Amino acid sequence: MSETIYTISTWVIPALLAITLHEAAHGFVALRFGDKTAWQLGRVTLNPFKHIDPVGTILLPGLLIFLRAPFLFGYAKPVPVNFRALNNPKRDMVWVAAAGPATNVAMALAAGLLAHLAILLPPDAAAWAIRNIENAILINVLLAVFNMIPLPPLDGGRVAVGLLPDSLALPLARLEPYGMPLLLGLIFILPLIGNQLGIDLNVIGWVLSEPVGWLVNLVIRITGNG
16 A cells, blocks of 8 residues: 555646646637737636646545556546637647646656756655656657647647648537547457457557657657666
């Protein structure tokens, strides 16, 4: 039990910041491009507690950590964006959507730089801090890559809708109501079916493993932790 508590303590801060500041970034950029919806609701803030979803930010990631699941999944309260209120809806949608993953990459880089300060701490504190930093790099990279899957309502889907010609963008946009149920099925249900059949059906794992590994290694090299 003590090892489980220690593990959870090294994930709480990285997960909380990665998930909530991802959403905050959407609100800041939406305001920059003319949509005041999130600002009027008090969501354009770096205060992570304004973005916490009790289930998605606390219970679900905590349960996965407790069960030692091979993946971590969570979400914050989505920042409301009225795309029609943006100065140039189709173009600005791309910037608003990309802001979340870009923020996660920036936080991964910041965590890598903090590693150079963590080693100055007393040994036990340094070990705990390094675990936090490793987890921060991993979860931020994972969120950035996962959210750039080109399927609405993920950020990558909205980026694709903003960049593609209308003949392709409109059919893709119409998938948004079905995107999240489809993703949850791919993340949770399909692997369970695969386990029963003795087949590896972890499709999301196949899609994410290479780009996540590549980006983690890039962050480590850029921040001088190789």
